[in-house]
Amino acid sequence: MVLRLLMRYLANNEQLIQRMAESYPMRRAAQLAVALMYRTKSLAREQGLHEMTPERFKSFVNMFKNNVRQELEGVKKELNSKKKN
Known part of the structure; x- marks a missing residue:
């Protein structure tokens, strides 16, 4: 219960969310996620999986x-x- 309240407070704290979004680890994680998506997409095309x-x-x-x-x-x-x- 306490954890839920704490998480709700943190999720609704706009300044905290903005600071986290501008942080290096969050930006890097987003870059890696996009790179992984493009890499898997190209591999699927090479192996013909996109036409399955x-x-x-x-x-x-x-x-x-x-x-x-x-x-x-x-x-x-x-x-x-x-x-x-």
């Missing part, structure tokens, strides 16, 4: 999830086998 149909995109995401799941299971098995030895 929704069905193909879903298939791609499902394959990615399955691959990540398989890798995690493999790592878990390796860790368990190392613990046993």
